[in-house]
């Protein structure tokens with residue numbers, strides 16, 4: 001019987017401590033931490049994400065500002081907006097919600113954000129620092145995954161960690177973070193031969209594919225920690241990349257969807273905003 005990792009309540013605990021840090025920062029350093037989110041166009045999922053981020057900021061006392069730009073915004077207009085925010089000393093965190101409309105090159109936009117304000121951890125400098133194992137602003141979802149493992153008191157060092165998926169937002173950065181914590185790390189992906197023979201060796205299995213319920217109990221080693229990053233809609237209901245009901249009795253720990261990794265991502269965004277406001281160098 002596995003333990004279900006309650007990401008929602010763990011994230012709530014983290015947000016409570018962030019709220020205290022924010023008020024201390026306001027009192028002792030006279031800094032009002034602030035996050036500006038840029039939303040280009042009207043992608044419905046992005047609108048929901050941005051609203052949730054704003055709500056979370058308000059709840060902990062972080063100043064939140066959303067800049068909404070039209071679907072037809074040019075790359076130059078967006079670059080100019082970012083430049084102004086880079087120069088504005090009252091703005092500590094900048095997040096450009098992805099995806100962007102096709103006339104805008106995402107890599108160029110991410111590279112234009114001041115790396116010290118890059119609360120997504122997507123800037124090439126922050127990615128390079130993560131690669132080198134140096135301190136940096138790190139991507140929020142992978143940070144949230146490590147924090148969940150720490151919260152349940154799981155010893156990462158020396159364990160076999162397998163990640164299904166090689167995205168720049170989740171798969172690759174979480175692999176580097178687990179490596180930094182001395183796990184033995186394998187990434188498997190669409191071209192991997194015999195995925196199951198590898199996932200069956202995993203003490204920690206992170207699934208970040210984006211396809212509903214593709215991982216069933218035949219992928220899992222008895223007692224493994226299973227972290228499900230997927231958010232999919234199936235028959236009108238949210239579900240993960242893992243077939244929860246099939247896996248839950250075989251895994252040692254498992255994250256549900258919803259109430260698993262998702263709430264941790266926003267909590268880590270708040271934490272990165274504080275880190276940016278404190279000014280890590």
Ligand code: GUN
Pocket residue numbers: 095096097098099120140169
């Ligand atoms: N769209 C989906 N996930 C993310 C994310 O983590 N950051 C940004 N900026 N956009 C996203």
